[in-house]
Each structure stands twice: as structure tokens, then as C-alpha cells.
Amino acid sequence: MLETLHRIVQEVNAAASLEQALAIIVSRVKQAMAVDVCSVYLTDETARKHVLMATDGLRPESVSMVKLDMGKGLISLVYESAEPINLENAPDHPRYQYIPETGEERYHGFLGVPIIHHRKMKGVLVVQLRGARRFADDEVSFLVTIAAQLSGAIAHAQASGEITQLEVSSQQSSQPFNGQPGSPGVAIGQAVVFYPAADVEAIPDRKIDDVEAEIELFKNAVKAARYDIQTLVERMHSVSTMEDTTLFDAYLLMLDSESFNGKVIAEIGQGNWAPGALRITVLEHIRFFNAMEDPYLRERAEDIRDLGRRILSHLHQTKDKTEFPAGTILVGEEITATMLAEIPPGQLAGVIAVRGSRTSHVAILARSLGIPAVLGVRDLPVNRLDGREVVVDGYTGRVYVSPARAIVSEFKRLARDEELLSAELKQLRDQPSVTPDGEAVPLLANMGLLADISSSLSFGAEGIGLYRTEFPFMARDRFPGEEEQYQVYRQILESFHPRPVTLRTLDVGGDKSLPYFPIHEDNPFLGWRGIRISLDHPEIFMVQIRAMLRASAGLANLSILLPMVTSVSEVDEALHIIRRAHHELMDSDKTIVMPRIGVMIEVPSALYQLPALARRVDFFSIGTNDLTQYLLAVDRNNDRVAELYDSLHPAVVSALNTMIATANQLDKPVSICGEMAGDPAAVILLLGMGIQSLSMTAASIAAVKWVVRSFTREQCAQIVNKVLALESPYAIRQLLNQALENAGLGGLVRAGR
Ligand code: PEP
Numbered sequence: 025m026l027e028t029l030h031r032i033v034q035e036v037n038a039a040a041s042l043e044q045a046l047a048i049i050v051s052r053v054k055q056a057m058a059v060d061v062c063s064v065y066l067t068d069e070t071a072r073k074h075v076l077m078a079t080d081g082l083r084p085e086s087v088s089m090v091k092l093d094m095g096k097g098l099i100s101l102v103y104e105s106a107e108p109i110n111l112e113n114a115p116d117h118p119r120y121q122y123i124p125e126t127g128e129e130r131y132h133g134f135l136g137v138p139i140i141h142h143r144k145m146k147g148v149l150v151v152q153l154r155g156a157r158r159f160a161d162d163e164v165s166f167l168v169t170i171a172a173q174l175s176g177a178i179a180h181a182q183a184s185g186e187i188t189q190l191e192v193s194s195q196q197s198s199q200p201f202n203g204q205p206g207s208p209g210v211a212i213g214q215a216v217v218f219y220p221a222a223d224v225e226a227i228p229d230r231k232i233d234d235v236e237a238e239i240e241l242f243k244n245a246v247k248a249a250r251y252d253i254q255t256l257v258e259r260m261h262s263v264s265t266m267e268d269t270t271l272f273d274a275y276l277l278m279l280d281s282e283s284f285n286g287k288v289i290a291e292i293g294q295g296n297w298a299p300g301a302l303r304i305t306v307l308e309h310i311r312f313f314n315a316m317e318d319p320y321l322r323e324r325a326e327d328i329r330d331l332g333r334r335i336l337s338h339l340h341q342t343k344d345k346t347e348f349p350a351g352t353i354l355v356g357e358e359i360t361a362t363m364l365a366e367i368p369p370g371q372l373a374g375v376i377a378v379r380g381s382r383t384s385h386v387a388i389l390a391r392s393l394g395i396p397a398v399l400g401v402r403d404l405p406v407n408r409l410d411g412r413e414v415v416v417d418g419y420t421g422r423v424y425v426s427p428a429r430a431i432v433s434e435f436k437r438l439a440r441d442e443e444l445l446s447a448e449l450k451q452l453r454d455q456p457s458v459t460p461d462g463e464a465v466p467l468l469a470n471m472g473l474l475a476d477i478s479s480s481l482s483f484g485a486e487g488i489g490l491y492r493t494e495f496p497f498m499a500r501d502r503f504p505g506e507e508e509q510y511q512v513y514r515q516i517l518e519s520f521h522p523r524p525v526t527l528r529t530l531d532v533g534g535d536k537s538l539p540y541f542p543i544h545e546d547n548p549f550l551g552w553r554g555i556r557i558s559l560d561h562p563e564i565f566m567v568q569i570r571a572m573l574r575a576s577a578g579l580a581n582l583s584i585l586l587p588m589v590t591s592v593s594e595v596d597e598a599l600h601i602i603r604r605a606h607h608e609l610m611d612s613d614k615t616i617v618m619p620r621i622g623v624m625i626e627v628p629s630a631l632y633q634l635p636a637l638a639r640r641v642d643f644f645s646i647g648t649n650d651l652t653q654y655l656l657a658v659d660r661n662n663d664r665v666a667e668l669y670d671s672l673h674p675a676v677v678s679a680l681n682t683m684i685a686t687a688n689q690l691d692k693p694v695s696i697c698g699e700m701a702g703d704p705a706a707v708i709l710l711l712g713m714g715i716q717s718l719s720m721t722a723a724s725i726a727a728v729k730w731v732v733r734s735f736t737r738e739q740c741a742q743i744v745n746k747v748l749a750l751e752s753p754y755a756i757r758q759l760l761n762q763a764l765e766n767a768g769l770g771g772l773v774r775a776g777r
Pocket residue numbers: 490492531626646647648649650651697698699
């Protein structure tokens with residue numbers, strides 16, 4: 025059963041359309057379970073109907089025609105109960121309904137299972153038997169598993185408008201795709217799909233005008249691929265076994281085959297570009313091979329994929345590079361920081377990705393560039409978006425594809441308001457960050473991703489609260505030496521002097537790996553990370569500390585921050601190394617003063633050891649990104665659980681309240697350097713709890729300054745008291761957003777002014 029299940033799932037995942045996926049499911053399930061009927065009903069909530077979308081066993085003409093009323097019949101019963109219904113003899117059940125349009129006979133054995141995606145009912149998958157029989161447990165679990173796999177494909181198709189016939193009363197393009205807000209702001213623009221050059225499955229469809237020229241390109245790419253393989257065969261002949269060359273012969277046959285080439289050319293004839301036509305053809309062939317009973321033939325699916333990659337690489341050589349029009353909305357399965365860097369400045373208007381969440385590094389980069397981003401849009405049909413108009417709402421995490429006119433004009437209005445707002449915010453640049461009751465709250469910048477010193481200064485940063493030193497380490501092919509590091513650190517310390525600069529020691533591991541220092545672990549976020557690596561490699565740590573200390577000579581504006589501290593012994597060991605380095609360097613340069621040393625409070629254990637830590641260090645910096653992930657046991661990068669990751673969770677809020685109060689009692693300076701510090705709603709809370717300074721993406725400084733200048737500490741403290749009584753992140757966010765709205769700052773947390 026497992027083998028069959030695996031094959032069906034593979035085929036469904038490779039299906040070109042929902043219709044095809046459903047057809048595969050009904051026929052394969054009917055065969056595998058030896059039943060007389062297998063059908064899929066999808067639910068149209070607006071019309072309150074369950075629509076027959078695919079069947080193997082009932083009359084084919086009844087597909088799309090049969091629409092069952094909600095609240096009646098067995099299909100509705102499965103839908104309402106959201107549980108499998110397994111009946112030996114369906115006609116005996118009080119909810120049984122005979123539906124004459126579907127077929128001539130009555131079926132007895134009935135098993136219906138719900139199709140659920142992200143807790144939402146999508147429809148029902150049913151199998152039926154002529155005879156009377158109850159289905160066995162393993163049959164039920166088989167069908168439940170198939171339905172779970174199907175749910176993703178359906179949600180995908182619904183959101184992309186592929187099954188609009190279901191949505192009788194709602195316009196296709198008014199239905200947004202939902203993801204995680206990655207970076208605030210709104211944008212309207214043209215989708216440009218970015219995909220890894222060797223990934224056939226990720227190629228988008230793209231419209232072309234000149235079909236003949238495109239066919240020519242394809243034929244040339246095939247010719248070039250054939251030449252490559254022939255050369256390979258010749259080269260290998262002397263050394264290779266028979267099997268190896270037979271494989272290449274099979275490749276050559278495939279390259280000449282009518283079924284392959286003819287299909288690609290036919291797809292190009294429909295107006296699709298050659299890479300898109302190639303994707304459709306390769307996936308169709310993969311499906312065909314995957315469906316084979318013979319395991320040897322099934323493995324040929326991988327050869328087809330390889331062949332597709334070879335042709336694709338030649339197509340890429342002749343195709344123009346992707347163009348990025350003004351107002352490009354970059355779309356991809358996964359968008360990385362380097363991809364963003366490839367877009368010419370000024371052309372990029374927004375970012376949308378299937379993977380990632382608000383604390384992924386691409387989100388941090390988008391925020392620092394001031395570009396709206398929505399991440400973790402798991403149902404996004406990336407292949408079909410290229411060239412389409414899209415609207416990105418980085419506040420709510422919504423994306424509209426080919427939106428209705430009314431939506432476009434509403435977002436245009438909001439975008440104009442946003443521009444006004446950002447012009448107003450710019451004026452705050454030279455204003456002090458002081459509360460109305462006269463308390464200064466220094467706002468500092470986080471740096472490291474793009475070491476853009478001038479932009480941090482131009483946003484009015486009062487210093488660097490967090491410099492992530494791992495980024496200069498990532499951009500090299502070996503550990504940078506003391507001199508190289510010295511140059512980087514010196515430039516930052518000098519540029520900001522006399523303002524303070526906090527350099528954090530190397531924090532690799534987790535999701536940040538160095539190409540030349542790979543770490544393979546089952547649970548990297550609970551593994552070898554941050555200070556743990558530094559202490560295990562004192563030779564690397566010592567070089568970094570020396571470079572930092574030397575860079576501070578004569579400036580005295582350096583603070584050193586230790587990441588991922590779990591135990592006080594780690595601080596003792598690190599201090600020992602830092603003091604030793606200082607002692608050694610002092611001999612040659614008396615202007616190097618001992619820097620202030622701080623610990624990141626980002627592991628829950630640190631929260632319970634504040635007095636012991638306070639006896640050892642000069643300041644605390646709370647890393648809310650990791651603290652949230654470790655307190656809630658939610659991976660900060662996993663889009664599957666992204667909805668659970670929320671720094672406004674009551675547990676995180678309560679932990680922050682305790683931490684800030686304790687630090688204040690201990691008379692230890694405390695600041696926040698996680699992403700929360702740049703979230704205007706969260707800032708009200710942090711001010712109310714008594715935070716002394718905040719460090720954030722430089723682009724958020726103006727917005728946060730507006731909050732600081734609008735609320736007294738007393739007002740914030742009153743809001744904290746109300747928030748501490750709330751029990752859900754949603755309620756907390758609502759209350760804080762409302763407070764901003766009441767003070768006339770609503771434009772900071774939603775689209776518009
Ligand atoms: C944090 O964890 O909050 C933090 C600032 O560090 P990073 O995001 O680099 O892990």
C-alpha cells in the first residue's frame with residue numbers, strides 16, 4: 025500500500041493542472057482499492073454546493089453538472105463532521121440520497137473522507153462499492169492520506185483562479201493568497217519569476233509572439249544537447265560499462281523521439297516560451313514513467329529530468345537574461361538575499377516567496393531596503409505568475425494576482441498615502457528620539473547584511489546596536505584573517521565614532537552556515553551555534569577578538585556582544601579570552617581600552633540567570649528573534665509553523681516584562697536588538713516595560729521614532745498592564761494597533777496614511 029501511495033502522491037505532485045491531478049487520483053485510487061467508484065467533490069461555500077469535480081465509475085458527463093446542496097446527503101455529512109464516514113450499506117443511512125444524474129445503479133459500500141487544507145474544509149473524496157461491505161482500517165487510512173495530499177493541490181488551484189467555476193459569486197481576482205507579512209508597505213507591479221537555472225520544475229510559463237523563432241531555439245538546444253551526449257559517449261566508450269552507454273543511447277533516442285519533441289513544439293505553438301514548453305513535456309513524461317509497474321522503468325523518470333536540465337542549460341545560453349522592468353515584483357519558491365542583490369536598484373518594488381517567514385534573512389534584507397515583502401505564501405502557483413500584475417500587501421501578508429480594477433485603484437490610493445507618510449517620516453530624521461515626558465530612548469541600527477554605513481547614518485541611527493559579524497565571514501571562501509577583519513571593524517567603528525558600536529562575535533550555525541565550514545546536524549538551532557562554536561575553536565575566536573580590539577584603538581566606542589549564551593560558564597570563558605587579548609594588545613598600544621561586554625538574552629535559560637550574568641557583564645541585549653523561537657518551540661524559518669511564531673505571544677510578552685524589570689532592578693542597561701524593536705506596535709509595549717534603547721533595521725528608525733515621540737512612558741505602562749491580562753497574540757496585536765490608530769499613527773501598521 026505504501027508503495028502505491030507513494031507513486032500516486034508523486035504523480036499528483038507532478039500534475040500540470042488540478043484537473044489532471046484529480047483525474048489521476050480517481051483512477052489510481054479506484055484501481056488500488058479495487059472499488060467500483062472513486063470521486064472527488066469540491067465545496068463552493070458561497071453557492072453552498074458540493075460540486076462533483078472528477079470521477080472514475082460514475083457517468084463522466086456528470087462531472088461539474090452534479091451539485092449537491094450543503095446540509096443534505098452523505099457527502100455533506102462527511103463535510104459537516106470533518107471525519108471519515110464508513111458505511112457497509114449506504115442506502116440504510118438516514119442521510120442517504122439517490123442521485124440519478126450520476127449513474128444508473130445504487131452503490132452500497134461507502135467511504136467518504138474530508139479534504140482539509142490548513143484546517144479548512146475543501147471537499148470530500150469518496151469510494152463506493154456495488155456490494156455491501158465496511159471498509160477495513162488500512163483502507164480508511166489510505167484514503168485519508170490521499171486526501172491530505174490532494175488538499176494542497178486544491179488550495180493551490182483555488183487561489184490561482186483555476187477552479188473559478190466553483191466560485192460562482194466571487195470574482196477570481198478578488199481572492200488573495202495568504203502568506204506572512206515579511207516587510208511592511210504596499211506595491212503594485214509586474215511579477216518576474218526567478219528560478220534556479222537548473223531546476224526544470226520551477227520554470228514559469230511566459231508568453232511569446234514569435235512561435236517560429238522559439239521553435240528554432242528549441243531545435244538548436246536539442247542539437248547542442250545531442251552533441252554533448254555524443255561527445256560524452258565517445259569519451260566514455262573506452263572506460264565505461266555497457267550499461268552506462270546504453271543509458272546515453274536512450275537519451276539520444278529520446279532527443280529524437282516524436283513524442284518528446286513534438287509535444288514541446290506543440291506547447292510552443294500554444295504561445296508558451298521554449299523553457300515553459302519543456303517543463304510541461306518533461307513533467308508529463310516523468311508522470312508517465314512514474315506510473316509504470318516496473319521499478320526499472322520508473323527510475324527512467326530521473327533520466328528524463330536530467331535530459332530536461334541539459335536542454336534547459338542550452339536554452340538559457342541563447343535566451344536573453346531575465347529582464348526586470350520598473351516595478352518588478354520578484355516572485356519565487358525561495359528568494360535569497362543574493363537574488364535581491366541581482367535586481368538593478370530602483371527596479372524592485374516588492375518580493376513574494378513560497379518559503380520563508382518574517383524572521384528569515386530575506387525579510388530582514390527587504391525591510392532594510394524598504395521594499396514590501398510577503399513570504400511563506402505556500403499556495404502560490406509560481407509557474408503561472410510570470411508577467412502578471414500583482415499587488416503585495418506587506419502589512420497583512422496578502423498577495424493579489426491579476427486583481428480586479430477596484431482592488432488596483434484602492435491599492436494605488438494606499439500607495440500614494442504611503443509615499444506621503446514616508447515623506448513625513450523623513451522629516452523626523454533630525455528630531456531627537458525623546459518621549460513627550462522628556463525621556464531619551466536612543467535608536468540604533470542593526471547592520472551586517474548589507475554593510476551600508478552611509479544609509480544607517482542617513483536614517484538617523486544613534487549608533488550600531490548590533491553588527492552581525494557572520495556576514496563578512498559568509499562572503500569569503502575561508503575564515504577571514506585578523507587583518508581582514510580589522511579593516512571591516514575599523515571602518516565601522518570610525519564611521520560611527522563617537523557613537524557606540526556593538527560588534528557581536530561570530531553567530532554561525534542554526535540557519536547561517538559558512539560554505540567552508542559546513543555543519544550537518546539534525547537540529548541545527550539546538551546544536552552547535554554561536555558562542556558554542558567560538559569557545560570550541562578558541563583560535564578562531566581569539567583572532568576575531570583581537571581584530572575587534574585593535575580596530576577600537578583610540579576610539580573607545582566598542583562594545584562586544586556574545587550570542588547564544590546558555591550558561592554563565594560560557595561568559596566566564598569568553599571573558600577570560602577577551603581579557604587575555606586585551607592584556608596582550610595593551611603592551612603595544614595603550615589606546616586600546618577594555619570594551620563594554622554584553623550578552624544576548626535569547627535562550628530561555630539566560631532569562632533565569634540574569635543576576636549571575638549581571639555580575640559578569642556590562643549590558644544585556646535581548647534577541648527576540650531567537651527568544652521567541654526557543655520559548656514557543658517554533659522554528660523561525662519554517663513556513664509550516666510560521667503562524668505560530670509571534671513575538672506578541674503572551675508568554676514572550678510576559679518573559680520580556682520580567683526580563684526588563686529585572687535588568688532595571690539590577691541596574692544593568694538593557695536593549696532589544698531582535699526584529700521586534702522595529703515593530704511600531706511592539707515598541708509601545710517595550711517602552712511601557714522600561715526598555716532603555718532599541719536597535720533595528722535602519723529603515724524602521726523613523727517609524728519607531730514617531731512612536732517614541734508620541735507616547736509617554738506612563739501611557740505605555742498603562743497599555744502594558746492591559747496587555748498582560750490578554751491571552752492571545754491576536755488580541756495583543758489588536759490592542760496595540762488600536763492604540764497607534766487612536767494616536768493618529770495607524771499608517772505605521774496598515775496600508776495608507
Ligand atoms: C535575535 O535572535 O533576535 C537576533 C537579533 O539575532 P539573529 O537574528 O542574528 O539571530
